[in-house]
Amino acid sequence: MPYDFTLDDVEFLRSPDGVTALDDAAALDLSTSTIIADIARLRSRYAPWDAALVDTVRCRRRAVGKIRDAQRWLFTDTALQQATATAVADNRADRIARRWPGASVHDVTCSIGGELAALARHPDLDAVSGSDLDPVRVAMARHNLDVSDLTAALTVADALDPGTAGGSAAVGAARADVVIADPGRRSGSGRVFRIDHLTPPLPDLFEAYRGRPMVVKCAPGIDYDALRESHGFTGEAQIVSLDAGVREACLWTGTDDDIERRATVLRSTDDGVVGYEVTDTEPDDVDPGDPATWIIDPDGAVVRAGLVRQYAYRHGLRQLDPQIAYLTGDAIPPGERGFRILQQVGVSEKSLRRLMAEHDCGTLEILVRGLDVDPDALRRRLRLRGGRSLALVLTRIGRRGVGFLCEAGVRG
Structure with a gap:
């Protein structure tokens, strides 16, 4: 359970003695294999502040990359999550x-x-x-x-x-x-x-x-x-x-x-x-179209905001299906990642397993929209053995499930 900080904890952690104690705690591993010994060491020197020290150091480590100056900030576990x-x-x-x-x-x-x-x-x-x-x-x-x-x-x-x-x-x-x-x-x-x-x-x-x-x-x-x-x-x-x-x-x-x-x-x-x-004030006059050179999976913010059509219009793309967020076009939008279509395929596992072997695929990124498929479970069942990295896009067009074997690419 996360530690329940008090005002006394905060006062200590802000003090010169608290800063020294935090430096000592930060030097410890605090991993599953060392936590009991690490807590005992801190308790012997800094009781009753040992629990506050451990939680603060752990929160700071998790906050790196998310919060500026994380190594000097104070957090509670819940506050850091939000x-x-x-x-x-x-x-x-x-x-x-x-x-x-x-x-x-x-x-x-x-x-x-x-x-x-x-x-x-x-x-x-x-x-x-x-x-x-x-x-x-x-x-x-x-x-x-x-x-x-x-x-x-x-x-x-x-x-x-x-x-x-x-x-x-x-x-x-x-x-x-x-x-x-x-x-x-x-x-x-x-x-x-x-x-x-x-x-x-x-x-x-x-x-x-x-x-x-x-x-x-x-x-x-x-x-x-x-x-x-x-x-x-x-x-x-x-x-x-x-x-x-x-x-x-x-x-x-x-x-x-x-x-x-x-x-x-x-x-x-x-x-x-x-x-x-x-934004939703932009044009959204986009028609479905046949698969072109690339498949583009718009950023999650665009999808969650319901702005896939506006994004498609901006970049001259088309939807594979009007109800699905995958887009297709002859070029990737600047700075975006896309999937160059190598082959349109079926969605049966038997044919996909054979296809992966034919293409020497050993690492496979699987993207799914509109079909009830667990990518991780499917990847295990395909028993990949090769040395090539590919991508598989599984979706539906109308009521028909389709797959696209692709190579990933990024436009700078």
Whole structure:
């Protein structure tokens, strides 16, 4: 079970003695085979702080690559799981600054400060502040901003009572130009997907800050149609991916445009984070077509946002089937990955096994849409023996299951 941090833990971990203890803990393996001995060593020197030290080091290790300055930040296990990746938070802060330059921004569920750090770094935002109902997370956020040389006013307050969020904060939720929220998506029984079961409930959040621009982070699987139909949401649903993994949905109000759905695709490079966006205001006049040279599997954010046709129109692609997200064309869009068709094949395992042997296939990437196929189980049953790396795209066109044996490629 994850450790339940206290304010005393945070105070110790922030102290010079705590920093020394964390350095000692970080030098330990803390693996399954060493954990008992490692905990005993820490307990002999740093009791009663040993459990806090172990969980902090483990969280920091998991946060590397997700959170900037992770090796100096404090986390709880749950807070880290829900924390926004720095690249995504920076992109959101930049969009807020472009839409509302000079705005004051308040995060009413600031947790350990991931969003606040991105907002505080942005030169075109004014006062940045945050609040959370959990005093331990607020204390951690204060530490995390301090070690990152950032400034934001912080206080303990209920997200649904903006009047309590001012306190000593320079700008409270009651006065901020823009309000950010990230409702909790976990309960005692696991993940929560219903909008009225979030903490705080999504409809209550929108009601509490009605009339002001809001930016609310949610799980990608949220039912946006129900939110619009049952709760009158009229803003934008943005789906964000980072490095080919869908990270989150974000609901925007007060943007003053006609966009209802947006896909934001972010990619990490040696020169920083790059990306592109697709919206539902773009043309989507795309017809199904016969397989061409390449099959393109659009990024998950494009698929989740329901913008496959807009993406296809932008790049001159066609759908293999109007109900399936696979696209086809004679060229791969810039920066994207595609699959060059070698042969159209059937989907029976016997014929696929023979085909893999004929093509000397030893490593096979399997992509499936529209068919009930477990890629890992199928790969094992194909008994690959060769030395060639290939890809197999399995889908349906109309009611017919089809396969495409391919070579993967990337367009720079």
